[in-house]
Amino acid sequence: MRQEVIVIGGGIAGLQCARELHQAGREVLVLERARGVGGRLATRRYEGQPIDFGPMFIHGQNPAFLKAVKGTEGVIFPSAWPRYLQGHGQPCQPNAFEGEEQRAILPAGLNAFAKDLAADLKVQLQTTVTQVTPDAEGFALTTEAGQTFLCRDLVVALALEETLALLATMPVQPELVGIQALLGMFASVPSLTLLAAYPREVPAPEWDILYPDQSASLQLISQDSRKRESPEFITLVIQGRPGWSAQRMALPNEVWAAELLKLAAEQVGAWVNQPLWTSPHRWRYARVDRGNELSRPILTTFDNGLRLGLAGDVFSPGGGVQAAWLSGSALAHRLLNEVRL
Amino acid sequence: MTTMDSRLQELVERDRSHECQGFGQDHVCVRVVAVAKLPSRFGDFRIVAFWNNRDQKDHIAIVHGDVVGAEDVPVRVHSECLTGDVIGSLRCDCRDQLETALQKIGQMERGVVLYLRQEGRGIGLANKIRAYALQDQGMDTVEANLALGFRDDERDYAIAAHMLQSLGIGSVHLMTNNPAKVQQLEQYGINVSRRLPHLLPPNPHNRFYLETKAQRSGHFIDFTGLPRLQEQSDPVIIEGMPE
Numbered sequence: 001m002r003q004e005v006i007v008i009g010g011g012i013a014g015l016q017c018a019r020e021l022h023q024a025g026r027e028v029l030v031l032e033r034a035r036g037v038g039g040r041l042a043t044r045r046y047e048g049q050p051i052d053f054g055p056m057f058i059h060g061q062n063p064a065f066l067k068a069v070k071g072t073e074g075v076i077f078p079s080a081w082p083r084y085l086q087g088h089g090q091p092c093q094p095n096a097f098e099g100e101e102q103r104a105i106l107p108a109g110l111n112a113f114a115k116d117l118a119a120d121l122k123v124q125l126q127t128t129v130t131q132v133t134p135d136a137e138g139f140a141l142t143t144e145a146g147q148t149f150l151c152r153d154l155v156v157a158l159a160l161e162e163t164l165a166l167l168a169t170m171p172v173q174p175e176l177v178g179i180q181a182l183l184g185m186f187a188s189v190p191s192l193t194l195l196a197a198y199p200r201e202v203p204a205p206e207w208d209i210l211y212p213d214q215s216a217s218l219q220l221i222s223q224d225s226r227k228r229e230s231p232e233f234i235t236l237v238i239q240g241r242p243g244w245s246a247q248r249m250a251l252p253n254e255v256w257a258a259e260l261l262k263l264a265a266e267q268v269g270a271w272v273n274q275p276l277w278t279s280p281h282r283w284r285y286a287r288v289d290r291g292n293e294l295s296r297p298i299l300t301t302f303d304n305g306l307r308l309g310l311a312g313d314v315f316s317p318g319g320g321v322q323a324a325w326l327s328g329s330a331l332a333h334r335l336l337n338e339v340r341l
Numbered sequence: 342m343t344t345m346d347s348r349l350q351e352l353v354e355r356d357r358s359h360e361c362q363g364f365g366q367d368h369v370c371v372r373v374v375a376v377a378k379l380p381s382r383f384g385d386f387r388i389v390a391f392w393n394n395r396d397q398k399d400h401i402a403i404v405h406g407d408v409v410g411a412e413d414v415p416v417r418v419h420s421e422c423l424t425g426d427v428i429g430s431l432r433c434d435c436r437d438q439l440e441t442a443l444q445k446i447g448q449m450e451r452g453v454v455l456y457l458r459q460e461g462r463g464i465g466l467a468n469k470i471r472a473y474a475l476q477d478q479g480m481d482t483v484e485a486n487l488a489l490g491f492r493d494d495e496r497d498y499a500i501a502a503h504m505l506q507s508l509g510i511g512s513v514h515l516m517t518n519n520p521a522k523v524q525q526l527e528q529y530g531i532n533v534s535r536r537l538p539h540l541l542p543p544n545p546h547n548r549f550y551l552e553t554k555a556q557r558s559g560h561f562i563d564f565t566g567l568p569r570l571q572e573q574s575d576p577v578i579i580e581g582m583p584e
């Protein structure tokens with residue numbers, strides 16, 4: 001299938017990039033591996049009740065980004081959540097509580113922001129791109145299911161390591177060698193995350209998020225049900241710290257999930273050990289830490305005029321959802337305004 | 342206290358409640374917050390510290406002679422370079438450029454070096470070292486360097502313009518080899534009455550510039566075989582260098 005622009009990755013970076021290209025009249029197709037859009041801005045449901053298991057809230061200070069977030073239906077803004085913090089541990093994005101940063105949640109789940117961005121876009125879900133081959137006609141893409149696509153402009157908007165893996169499927173290109181070397185100097189950090197649901201009767205604490213003091217294992221516990229209007233269940237999201245998670249990446253889920261639950265019970269109370277339901281999630285590339293920040297997306301033009309753009313949370317200062325959005329926006333801007341060489 | 346000292350001190354008082362729309366895209370606003378004598382090996386200076394509303398970096402003016410209210414003040418804008426300025430790195434010419442500026446201005450009647458603390462602002466130093474690491478691997482890709490983004494000229498010149506205005510300088514002689522810098526400063530309302538070329542004296546570390554052979558597609562490769570990065574947005578000119 002021939003397309004003007006293809007965006008690989010329906011996370012916040014890819015969606016915002018596609019959206020701006022679409023609004024400028026470009027014909028865009030988004031290919032996304034998962035069953036829904038949003039990537040790491042992830043929400044799932046237990047008995048219909050949303051649970052955010054990527055970021056716990058959306059935060060930022062860039063006016064354009066905040067405006068986009070505020071445009072999402074039902075958004076609670078600003079700083080409505082977290083109302084009560086507990087503990088003195090480090091938040092995953094330390095800047096989330098700094099200076100002019102504003103914070104927002106969505107009772108329908110944070111993922112609704114991504115769905116909103118995707119509203120007018122052509123998105124093909126459950127499509128994993130496994131191979132990219134530039135030739136005279138364009139970039140030829142192959143998917144896991146054996147489908148093929150062709151485009152002149154290609155945007156890759158994945159986690160850093162996934163981007164590198166996809167670039168590695170391309171034949172060696174002088175244009176790319178330096179960029180691959182550059183990206184090789186950056187890295188994402190992992191997070192093992194456990195979701196747990198409890199009956200309403202448990203003695204739930206009064207805080208929204210707990211950042212445990214000096215814990216080498218627990219990043220945070222989010223009492224997700226406090227973000228919901230009339231929750232049927234008390235729900236917790238328990239995140240492991242990057243180093244702790246990295247050491248356990250290869251273990252079976254049950255092993256680290258049991259460990260996380262026990263650690264959470266020590267912090268919150270014995271009732272935490274008796275969930276109605278749990279669900280483990282292995283974030284191999286959860287986010288980029290400070291110091292792993294580029295200032296802008298990458299756009300490179302091949303000899304025959306094909307253009308390859310790279311966006312994602314590492315391609316804008318600060319990391320996280322805002323950086324992902326800004327990188328997608330900046331890349332769209334460059335694709336629309338930079339003349340082909 | 343000399344009249345110059347008291348006039349600089351008055352700026353601190355004046356700026357206590359200074360607020361303005363700010364300069365440039367980022368609306369940068371600065372205030373003079375502290376002034377002291379700074380005798381140095383390059384001459385007799387006053388050092389002026391500025392607060393700004395954008396980052397936690399204290400920018401500095403190094404002032405020689407009476408500049409408040411003066412016209413045609415020689416000015417050099419220098420962007421902080423830890424590796425060059427402090428460690429004497431030979432991957433750039435920042436230290437030569439800074440020392441030469443201080444030396445020249447120290448011998449003139451008056452003048453100012455604006456020392457802009459650009460490194461560590463946002464994503465500065467680590468990414469500069471990554472750029473060096475890429476060069477070490479023989480990769481000097483423009484797109485990669487831009488993405489590393491260790492320079493922000495637009496902001497630097499907005500800050501510089503506000504600092505000059507805060508010092509009450511009427512017009513400047515800008516010491517630069519880059520004519521575009523004149524416009525960058527003028528666009529913020531600074532009257533640049535002249536451009537002074539910034540020539541560096543030859544020394545054992547920059548002598549290779551004098552041999553045209555060393556130049557390869559706009560890059561200067563030094564005796565160690567490493568490219569010399571132009572970090573001050575100012576092309577290097579050594580006295581006696583062929584055109």
Ligand SMILES: Cc1cc2nc3c(=O)[nH]c(=O)nc-3n(C[C@H](O)[C@H](O)[C@H](O)COP(=O)(O)OP(=O)(O)OC[C@H]3O[C@@H](n4cnc5c(N)ncnc54)[C@H](O)[C@@H]3O)c2cc1C
Pocket residue numbers: 008009010011012013014031032033034037038039040041053054055056057059092093096127128129130157158159162166191193239283285286287288311312313314319320321322324
């Ligand atoms: C546990 C956790 C906590 C976090 N905490 C915070 C926080 O507090 N604050 C903050 O700002 N950020 C936080 N983040 C980070 C934030 O979620 C991400 O930085 C941001 O969502 C990244 O967006 P993106 O578009 O760059 O990438 P992604 O969201 O990863 O989007 C990439 C998309 O591409 C898809 N994909 C991957 N490979 C392929 C392929 N080959 N073919 C097709 N599709 C593919 C993926 O399924 C995904 O949907 C957190 C993340 C996690 C996981």
Ligand SMILES: [Zn+2]
Pocket residue numbers: 359360361362363369370371503
């Ligand atoms: Zn001001």
Ligand SMILES: [Zn+2]
Pocket residue numbers: 422424425426432433434435436572
């Ligand atoms: Zn330097």
